[in-house]
Amino acid sequence: MFGFIVRRTLLVIPTFLAIAFLTFVAIRLVPGDPIEVRTGERGISPERLAEFRHQLGLDQPVWKQFIDYLWQIAHGDLGTSISTHAPVLQEFLTLFPATIELALCAMIFAVVLGIPAGVIAATRRGTFIDYSVMGVALTGYSMPIFWWGLLLILFFSVQLDLTPVSGRIDLLYYFEPVTGFMLIDSLLSDQDGAFLSALSHLILPTIVLGTIPLATIARMTRSTMLEVLGEDYVRTARAKGLSPFRVVGIHALRNALIPVVTVIGLQIGSLMAGAVLTEYIFSWPGIGTWLIESIQRRDYPVLQGGILLVSGMVILVNIFVDVLYGVLNPRIRHGR
Amino acid sequence: MAADRSPAADAAVAAVKPPPGAFAPFFRDFSENRAALIGFILLGLLVFIAVFANFLAPYGPSEQFRDFVRVPPMWVEGGTAAFPLGTDEVGRDMLSRLMFGARLSLFIGVAVVIASMFAGIALGLVAAFAPGWPSIVIMRAMDVILSVPSLLLAIVIVAIIGPSLTNTIVAITVVYLPNYVRLVRASALSEKSRDYVIAARVAGAGTLRIMFLTVLPNCMAPIIVQAALTISNAILEAAALGFLGLGAQPPSPEWGAMLASAREFLQSASWIVTEPGLAILITVLSINLVGDGLRDALDPKMRRS
Numbered sequence A: 001m002f003g004f005i006v007r008r009t010l011l012v013i014p015t016f017l018a019i020a021f022l023t024f025v026a027i028r029l030v031p032g033d034p035i036e037v038r039t040g041e042r043g044i045s046p047e048r049l050a051e052f053r054h055q056l057g058l059d060q061p062v063w064k065q066f067i068d069y070l071w072q073i074a075h076g077d078l079g080t081s082i083s084t085h086a087p088v089l090q091e092f093l094t095l096f097p098a099t100i101e102l103a104l105c106a107m108i109f110a111v112v113l114g115i116p117a118g119v120i121a122a123t124r125r126g127t128f129i130d131y132s133v134m135g136v137a138l139t140g141y142s143m144p145i146f147w148w149g150l151l152l153i154l155f156f157s158v159q160l161d162l163t164p165v166s167g168r169i170d171l172l173y174y175f176e177p178v179t180g181f182m183l184i185d186s187l188l189s190d191q192d193g194a195f196l197s198a199l200s201h202l203i204l205p206t207i208v209l210g211t212i213p214l215a216t217i218a219r220m221t222r223s224t225m226l227e228v229l230g231e232d233y234v235r236t237a238r239a240k241g242l243s244p245f246r247v248v249g250i251h252a253l254r255n256a257l258i259p260v261v262t263v264i265g266l267q268i269g270s271l272m273a274g275a276v277l278t279e280y281i282f283s284w285p286g287i288g289t290w291l292i293e294s295i296q297r298r299d300y301p302v303l304q305g306g307i308l309l310v311s312g313m314v315i316l317v318n319i320f321v322d323v324l325y326g327v328l329n330p331r332i333r334h335g336r
Numbered sequence B: 001m002a003a004d005r006s007p008a009a010d011a012a013v014a015a016v017k018p019p020p021g022a023f024a025p026f027f028r029d030f031s032e033n034r035a036a037l038i039g040f041i042l043l044g045l046l047v048f049i050a051v052f053a054n055f056l057a058p059y060g061p062s063e064q065f066r067d068f069v070r071v072p073p074m075w076v077e078g079g080t081a082a083f084p085l086g087t088d089e090v091g092r093d094m095l096s097r098l099m100f101g102a103r104l105s106l107f108i109g110v111a112v113v114i115a116s117m118f119a120g121i122a123l124g125l126v127a128a129f130a131p132g133w134p135s136i137v138i139m140r141a142m143d144v145i146l147s148v149p150s151l152l153l154a155i156v157i158v159a160i161i162g163p164s165l166t167n168t169i170v171a172i173t174v175v176y177l178p179n180y181v182r183l184v185r186a187s188a189l190s191e192k193s194r195d196y197v198i199a200a201r202v203a204g205a206g207t208l209r210i211m212f213l214t215v216l217p218n219c220m221a222p223i224i225v226q227a228a229l230t231i232s233n234a235i236l237e238a239a240a241l242g243f244l245g246l247g248a249q250p251p252s253p254e255w256g257a258m259l260a261s262a263r264e265f266l267q268s269a270s271w272i273v274t275e276p277g278l279a280i281l282i283t284v285l286s287i288n289l290v291g292d293g294l295r296d297a298l299d300p301k302m303r304r305s
Helices: A002-010 A012-029 A034-042 A046-055 A062-074 A088-123 A128-141 A145-159 A182-188 A194-229 A232-239 A244-282 A287-296 A300-328 A330-334 B007-016 B023-032 B034-051 B094-129 B133-147 B150-161 B165-192 B195-202 B207-243 B255-265 B271-298
Strands: none
Touching: A002 A012, A002 A300, A012 A062, A012 A300, A012 B133, A012 B150, A088 A128, A088 A182, A088 A194, A088 A244, A088 A287, A088 A300, A128 A194, A128 B271, A145 A194, A145 A244, A145 B207, A145 B255, A145 B271, A182 A194, A194 A244, A232 A244, A244 A287, A244 A300, A244 B150, A287 A300, A287 B150, A300 B133, A300 B150, B023 B034, B023 B271, B034 B094, B034 B271, B094 B133, B094 B165, B094 B207, B094 B255, B094 B271, B133 B165, B150 B165, B150 B207, B165 B207, B195 B207, B207 B255, B207 B271, B255 B271
8 A cells, every 4th residue: 555655656756847847838938028017118227127037037048947946846935926026835825725715615515415416316216306406417517607606696696685796704804814714714703793704705606616516426426326226235235124225325325435536536626727717706815816817917936836836736636536546446556 | 349341341231231230229329318319409509500600690790789788688678679689788789699609619619629639549549559658758748737727727828828719729629638648548558459459460450550440440439428528618618718818809709708798797787698608508518418418328338327
């Protein structure tokens, strides 16, 4: 098992280096000069320009810039944002909890609704319930989530005035972040209504981001459940006279969930992609909004560092899922 | 496995009796699946609209009627039959724009699938038949692409090469490439050691012939299913890019771009927002219905499950 983990981790190093190289090269191909963006239309004296270029290391040869960049990464230094002058890593760590909070809530939403929906559809196979659950799931799976977000805002925020449109919490409340998770921080702050405000800000983004994972999990659960329900041991369990709930909920579900766990793990990447859109719609101060703004501002270091960190996260989660899958299914561990 | 039958032999068999039932059970399964059939009809309708948008649309996609700005759809009070789905913020007919948008969206979907499928087949076969560094380089490169979340990768590519319709297609093609490469490589590897491939090799067939004529036809079923599923995802992603202002640029009637420019009218003229999104949803849904039906019909394990 240990060997499997080490092998799997070592495989990742070239991938990570390649991503660092590609982002490095790619960002230099982006049209638009970061200094031009910063100085605006008024222009700048040639001496100041040279000074700026020197500060940003842009006067060095490209290969030297890349070696320097790798060296910096190795020391945890991902550069400084050109527009805010804050270290990229620090900005990432400040904003990341917002994205994690949103993504976690979306995943919980998807799992809590998706697995039962899939189980119900599988056990009532071929009935009206099955068709409606699967119809809804396929619709959710096909949903352009940016539009879904706008629709929910239109209905719940504009027409019913139930939920706020943007941000993480009402401007009335302010407290120092402790964990970075607004739900927990607002509880710790002892301010009346702060938690409810944070919660109401979270509901619509959670639904929007959770819709596609929800649909995927429901579909996956249904199909693996159908396979498992046809197995002999399930028939045995039935024949023993166990209650249908026990047969489905304990005996069948446990085996049906193995592929579902992988699918949940694989959703992390698409969850990050969905988070970009969701955060953009709800002005959620997380990584997605940060990256989109960095593109608009041509903030090279932020884009470079951000992509690197996000891909690093996805890679780590994938290793974790692989290892978990190896634990659940020994054939993978020793395979190939 | 009748992969190595020469075309002449095929023609001879076809001449003697009607073609054996390879397609018939597939078609039966597919048409028994009512959901897939509905998807197929919807999709056919959409393709028809997209192809004949010039003749079907009442107006041009960027024709502006300055006296009819933000006219609601005809079934809402204040609407007019001249603009059945209303007009947008500068007085363009929504129906016409949506019809021309269908052309764009379907074109993007098909273009992405064709590009990523052909590139993926070539790279995947090379990876399967050239062990050693070509295979390693290709598969590592695919790992890199896969480890960046799809939409983020597309956003970065478009940010580098500039936002436009063509670049949207390029970016999404790159994003979906690994799916095909992995799929083709995996099935080619398992076919490679089969007897019929060895027989072909013994008979003197060159590597290229074996790759494309012997092995590839036997790997096609999963590739076709993947293609159907890619079209819908590509359309969604192109619309998302358009929505973020990084895809097709206004005044193009691309559905995502239409949504982007309409956001501020969410409250005052909601149809400008709801209609393009509904168009995207219906298109993607119908393609997914067909894709699901296709998978069930092509995969014997899934048959009638």
